[in-house]
Amino acid sequence: MKKILILITAVFLFGCNEKTYTVEDFKNNKELLDEYRKKCENGEIDGDSLNCQNSHKAIISKNRVGNASWN
Incomplete structure (x- = not known):
């Protein structure tokens, strides 16, 4: 019974x-x-969630590419 309860949880x-x-x-x-x-x-x-971290990294990455100088 304990195993079933643990599995369901x-x-x-x-x-x-x-x-x-x-x-x-x-x-x-x-x-x-x-x-x-x-x-x-x-x-x-939660700001520490992986989705929050990844969305923040995406913004940083986009800003770096957008501000890069190719001259």
Whole structure:
């Protein structure tokens, strides 16, 4: 009985996790990036979450490329 309870708890905890997006996912989808930046900034999602970190990295990466001098 304990094993079944542990299994059900594990499935519930791991099954409810939000999809994790990569930095590339955010760089390639501005709407997704904007959505997650808003969620991260207003506290809807923990700022230490991987999605918040990756969305922040995507912004930094885009700014570096956008500000690069190719001369």
